[in-house]
Amino acid sequence: MNELIGALTMNAVGPDLFEGRTTNDGWFTLFGGQVIAQALSAATLTVPADRPVHSLHAYFLRGGAFDTPIKVEVARDRDGGAFSSRRVVVHQNDKPxxxxxxxxxxxxxxxxxxPExxxxxxxxxxxxxxxVQRAAAEQAPESMRESMLRRITSIDVHPITGCQPFQREDGPAEQAMWFRCRDVPAxxxxHRILLAYASDLFLVNACIGPHRSRLKKGAHVASLDHGLWIxxxxxxxxxxxxVSDSASAGQGRGMNRGHIFSRDGRLIATTTQEGLMRLPA
Incomplete structure (x- = not known):
């Protein structure tokens, strides 16, 4: 967690220009939630502390690299009586x-x-x-076990249904999990930056659920955009x-939506995401 918070801490290198490093959370590509959280971290530094973020919408343009710093440009589009709006672009290797x-x-x-x-x-x-990963690896060929045992995220996750990363049986277009972070600054x-990070975790799996048996060589699944309302x-x-579900899938894309509740039943946040879903026939 200390390494993750370090990666999400943005350093000012110019007027509304920030720089940060990346960290490999165990994914095979740079985790999109990390980039969203870094963009939000930079934007938060340009807003008064009494105005917390309440919504964001991001578009993923390119895959990121683990070994290259990122630069974040923030545009202060508006500061009104109650709302502030920020426009953010994250660059890596001089490309957004x-x-x-x-x-x-x-x-x-x-x-x-x-909702209840x-x-x-x-x-x-x-x-x-x-x-869950350990149990799946015990049933897998030895050549796959090392990759299946990689720690995927810095946060604690207890899956309920649908977010087991190596499941290959078709299931419902929904998923549910508990999650938390430890040793977070007060x-x-x-807390909102890390919620943005976690909100991208497995969300695309909801639309994949009924198609898991087609996750074979040649399949391509990725997040296209991401919405979060706190x-x-x-x-x-x-x-x-x-908890999340998928309203529809087709034409190489799948739509996902989610709700995040506190343990005592309060609705904390709502999410949406469209995912690329190119699966072999």
Whole structure:
């Protein structure tokens, strides 16, 4: 976690220009959630502390590299009476790899409603993602075991359904998991930055669920865009429930949507994502 927070800490190198390093969380390509979180981290540094981020929408333009620093440009599009808007471009090797719009809002009173949190087993009753990987690796050919045992993320994940990375049986177009981070700085902005990081974790798997048997050589799955709306303060050191489903899939793309709940049932955030889904016939 210290390494991840270090990677998400942006250093100012010019007016509204920031630089950061990347870290390999165990994925085979640079994790998109890391780039989103770095973009948000930079944008947050240009906004008053009493205006936390409440929404963002990002587009992934190119895959990123593990061994190359990133540069983040932030444009201060608007600072109004209650809202601030920022436009962000993340560069690597002098090419844009992600663009993002983010909105920040000074909290104010208002009426509240939300969907009910699903009834699921508590995180303590479920195996960790590492346990799931270990069990899958024991049943796999020896040539695949090393890659299957790689730690995929710096955060704690307890899968409920659908987000087992090596599952190859078709299932429902949905998934659910508990997740949390440990040793997070007390500042609320860090909890929201890390929520943005975690919100990209396995979300594309919802649309893949009914097509997992086609995840063979030649398959290409990737995130195309990502939306996040944060409804209230985040405590990412406590377990959060992330449930998602897929409304549709076709023409090489799949649509995903998700809800993130606190353990006591409060709706913390909503997500959307369209994913590229090129699967062999």
């Amino acid at each position: 790899i992600l663009t993002m719009m983010a909105s920040f809002h000074a909290p104010e009173p208002g009426s509240w409603r939300q 949190m699903p009834d699921v087993p508590p995180p303590e009753a479920l195996p960790s993602l590492e346990d 500042d609320q902005s860090w 409804h209230q303060d985040v405590n990412i050191e406590d377990w959060l429930l992330y």
